Amino acid sequence: MKKMMLVAVVLGFGGMGVAADGKFAWPEGRLAAITLTYDDAIRASDLDVAAPQLDRAQLKGTFFLMGKAMLTEDVPRWRALADSGHELGNHTVNHPCRRGTFDMPPQYHSESYSVDVLLTEIRVMNTLLTALDGKAVHALATPCGHTEAGGQDYIAPLKASGLASFIRDPSVTVDVPRGPKVLGNGFVGTSGADMIAWVKQVEGAGGLGIVVFHGVGGDYLSVTAEAHQQLVDYLAANRARIWTARYSEAMAYVVKQGR
Numbered sequence: 574m575k576k577m578m579l580v581a582v583v584l585g586f587g588g589m590g591v592a593a594d595g596k597f598a599w600p601e602g603r604l605a606a607i608t609l610t611y612d613d614a615i616r617a618s619d620l621d622v623a624a625p626q627l628d629r630a631q632l633k634g635t636f637f638l639m640g641k642a643m644l645t646e647d648v649p650r651w652r653a654l655a656d657s658g659h660e661l662g663n664h665t666v667n668h669p670c671r672r673g674t675f676d677m678p679p680q681y682h683s684e685s686y687s688v689d690v691l692l693t694e695i696r697v698m699n700t701l702l703t704a705l706d707g708k709a710v711h712a713l714a715t716p717c718g719h720t721e722a723g724g725q726d727y728i729a730p731l732k733a734s735g736l737a738s739f740i741r742d743p744s745v746t747v748d749v750p751r752g753p754k755v756l757g758n759g760f761v762g763t764s765g766a767d768m769i770a771w772v773k774q775v776e777g778a779g780g781l782g783i784v785v786f787h788g789v790g791g792d793y794l795s796v797t798a799e800a801h802q803q804l805v806d807y808l809a810a811n812r813a814r815i816w817t818a819r820y821s822e823a824m825a826y827v828v829k830q831g832r
């Protein structure tokens with residue numbers, strides 16, 4: 574799993590629209606929301622670095638787990654992560670992406686899948702997640718931000734299946750009349766100062782900022798542990814103005830409040 578799990582570095586989560594006055598009413602008068610998401614079940618980055626930093630700051634993140642990266646011996650740790658209030662999400666079992674995205678056996682290319690096979694895989698991953706966190710529904714992050722299986726777009730059948738409470742993908746928007754501006758960013762090699770500068774842009778827009786991390790303090794597509802700590806410290810110090818929310822918590826709020 575050292576090979577690159579590529580996602581679009583800048584994710585265009587736009588299209589939700591801005592209320593007429595440009596302001597969206599975040600909880601307790603806060604000005605903006607940030608959701609920190611961590612992909613691919615990267616055990617060292619997630620369990621040893623990112624989650625402990627968040628815990629010390631009393632912030633919670635969302636971990637989109639990929640079944641094939643998970644070791645049996647880590648089950649108690651993923652369960653403890655969920656028990657401590659972090660969100661577990663679905664990132665499929667085998668992480669199919671388009672041929673040529675990164676080096677992986679051809680049977681895992683999305684061209685080799687069918688929609689039915691992928692939805693079955695997502696259902697199996699949900700069962701694993703439920704065994705870990707006891708929750709009946711889970712959000713899903715699309716592998717590589719690709720939405721085809723066997724040449725067919727799977728977003729509509731995925732929505733119809735009810736297997737994902739929310740779908741994190743640049744092409745998927747939440748259709749509410751008064752939603753916030755939504756900004757996405759997949760930080761790779763970004764300094765703490767630059768991540769904080771981006772959060773300030775989200776604040777300025779009164780928006781929802783969706784951050785996608787992979788490696789933290791190592792692994793791949795990474796930011797350093799120090800940079801991640803600086804971002805966490807900024808979010809903790811500014812918690813009265815910025816709502817750092819789990820992904821599904823933020824999305825559920827947007828759906829309810831943006832109606």
Ligand SMILES: [Zn+2]
Nearest residue numbers: 578612613717
């Ligand atoms: Zn991924």
